[in-house]
Amino acid sequence: MAVHEPQRSSPGSEEQEFEFHTGEIRASGEPDAIEFVDVHKSFGRNHVLRGLNMSLPENKISMILGPSGTGKSVCIKHIVGLLYPDSGDVIVHGESIPSLRDAELFETRKKFGVLFQDGALFGSMNLWDNVAFPLRQHTEKGEDEIGEIVNRRMREVGLGGEGAKMPNELSGGMRKRAGFARSLVLDPEIVLFDEPDSGLDPVRTALLCELIKEIHAENGGCYVVITHDIMSARRVAEHISVLWKGKIVESGPAEELFASENPFVRQFLSGESAGPLGME
Amino acid sequence: MVRSVAERAFPSIRHVLEEFGDMMILTGKTIWSALRPPYPYGGEFVSQFLFALRLVWFPLLVSTVAINYGAPGLQAGDFLTLFGALDRLGGFFVLAAIREIGPLITSIVVAGVAGTAITADLGARKVREELDALQVLGVDPVKNLVVPRFLALMVVTGLFDIYALLFGIFGGILAALSFGQPLGPFWGTLFANASVTDLWGSVLKTTIFGAIVAIVCCYKGMSASGGAEGVGRAVNEAVVISFLGIGAFNYVFTQTLLATHPNILVIK
Ligand SMILES: Nc1ncnc2c1ncn2[C@@H]1O[C@H](COP(=O)(O)OP(=O)(O)O)[C@@H](O)[C@H]1O
Numbered sequence A: 001m002a003v004h005e006p007q008r009s010s011p012g013s014e015e016q017e018f019e020f021h022t023g024e025i026r027a028s029g030e031p032d033a034i035e036f037v038d039v040h041k042s043f044g045r046n047h048v049l050r051g052l053n054m055s056l057p058e059n060k061i062s063m064i065l066g067p068s069g070t071g072k073s074v075c076i077k078h079i080v081g082l083l084y085p086d087s088g089d090v091i092v093h094g095e096s097i098p099s100l101r102d103a104e105l106f107e108t109r110k111k112f113g114v115l116f117q118d119g120a121l122f123g124s125m126n127l128w129d130n131v132a133f134p135l136r137q138h139t140e141k142g143e144d145e146i147g148e149i150v151n152r153r154m155r156e157v158g159l160g161g162e163g164a165k166m167p168n169e170l171s172g173g174m175r176k177r178a179g180f181a182r183s184l185v186l187d188p189e190i191v192l193f194d195e196p197d198s199g200l201d202p203v204r205t206a207l208l209c210e211l212i213k214e215i216h217a218e219n220g221g222c223y224v225v226i227t228h229d230i231m232s233a234r235r236v237a238e239h240i241s242v243l244w245k246g247k248i249v250e251s252g253p254a255e256e257l258f259a260s261e262n263p264f265v266r267q268f269l270s271g272e273s274a275g276p277l278g279m280e
Numbered sequence B: 001m002v003r004s005v006a007e008r009a010f011p012s013i014r015h016v017l018e019e020f021g022d023m024m025i026l027t028g029k030t031i032w033s034a035l036r037p038p039y040p041y042g043g044e045f046v047s048q049f050l051f052a053l054r055l056v057w058f059p060l061l062v063s064t065v066a067i068n069y070g071a072p073g074l075q076a077g078d079f080l081t082l083f084g085a086l087d088r089l090g091g092f093f094v095l096a097a098i099r100e101i102g103p104l105i106t107s108i109v110v111a112g113v114a115g116t117a118i119t120a121d122l123g124a125r126k127v128r129e130e131l132d133a134l135q136v137l138g139v140d141p142v143k144n145l146v147v148p149r150f151l152a153l154m155v156v157t158g159l160f161d162i163y164a165l166l167f168g169i170f171g172g173i174l175a176a177l178s179f180g181q182p183l184g185p186f187w188g189t190l191f192a193n194a195s196v197t198d199l200w201g202s203v204l205k206t207t208i209f210g211a212i213v214a215i216v217c218c219y220k221g222m223s224a225s226g227g228a229e230g231v232g233r234a235v236n237e238a239v240v241i242s243f244l245g246i247g248a249f250n251y252v253f254t255q256t257l258l259a260t261h262p263n264i265l266v267i268k
């Protein structure tokens, strides 16, 4: 479809637009849990992912950083098979997600825990039932065992004893923590967080970041955190991918990215106003 | 110039066709997942059914009595007085109330009252990403949310059609009485013209109206985007498209019924 789009700017703009996208992937020293291979995705005329090549390593907390509206949430939805790429492939533990059949996708989804942007708790259930939901849905465990797991996860995220509350009675931070507990009950191998820090004050953001780190240290696995908040990135990231205009600018171990010479990466990671990223 | 106009018109036509296609696909999926085991939607079906019942009965009662008293009752009565044929009012009610007004009022009230509630509810869940979360947790939203609403709305609208016919005829009786007529001729011509075809035709038509409203409202809710404003827009579009669908299908159904059952064309 892209070829039919009216040419809005001068020829050669492609190179200009992607002038900072070296696409450099620095070795992480771990096998890849999730791989995007030349993924393109459009919504109507809105070409969101434009040849995305990205790999997220096993056993690390990876961050996908990028300005808002670049397609970070769209990436997560590709990983769990809620959206399909127009072309290219998304590979999770060696399996191509877009080519799975429904029953296989259902199985594969058990290894994901997803924390959506606002917790995405089910409004018709109280917190306890929300957290117990995946266990009731996916396992044959008895209510006693479910109760034990739910209580432990709720305590971990600091919501022990709040189980009877309904989602609309909670603050945004509590909803996120409850969503976090729900995403952990199946002991997922891969946990995806969509902007866990959005709408939280700095102190609560810091606490949530600590929580993510603690729980990762305990459980291991591939954690993917999406954010545009640089402070969170400095706190928890072990691996960083910088996404802009539907492509990776640069990716690699966090400390190497923070030392990067790339003007866009430097602007973004230091939160300065001067640099290639404007208001547009 | 021509090109730019075409470019502006083209995506909107394409958009309309795409939406229509998506709704057809949703209809197919809904019927397929309603029939294929397992059947986890029983509880949700009952609660949606009762919910619609509770919301619809009163507005429907008021509007059917009032409209049938006013439109076919008083207006047609006035017209029939011209020919001294006011005793034929009952027969006219078969055409007006049973075949057309009952089904239309029922489905319009169901769309406006229960359909909007469905769109708003599903839309709010969509923008809060609850529907995505459900899917990731292995719950199929079509099977668990759309199917029970689809079935409940079909049953509810079908049943409410009979309710609307009864109260519609009651409106006709009020009109006959207000013309100072005895009720004998009203009943006489009503039953002379009414046939079994009229009754099942009316109920079947209204049941399908209910299906159209359910699909449109579920589709619009599940494809809402853009926060609270987006949900408001979805509700608005759901009502507009429901009415369009009801009108278009009514034409097709009436034509088909008259062509296949020519005996109901004969006015006795
Ligand atoms: N389901 C969808 N339908 C249409 N457009 C979408 C959809 N999901 C995302 N988009 C568009 O894709 C772009 C990227 O969105 P998103 O991934 O949410 O950005 P962010 O990086 O802020 O998470 C936005 O322009 C958004 O409007």
Ligand SMILES: [Mg+2]
Residues within 6 Å of the ligand: A072, A073, A117, A194, A195
């Ligand atoms: Mg997002």
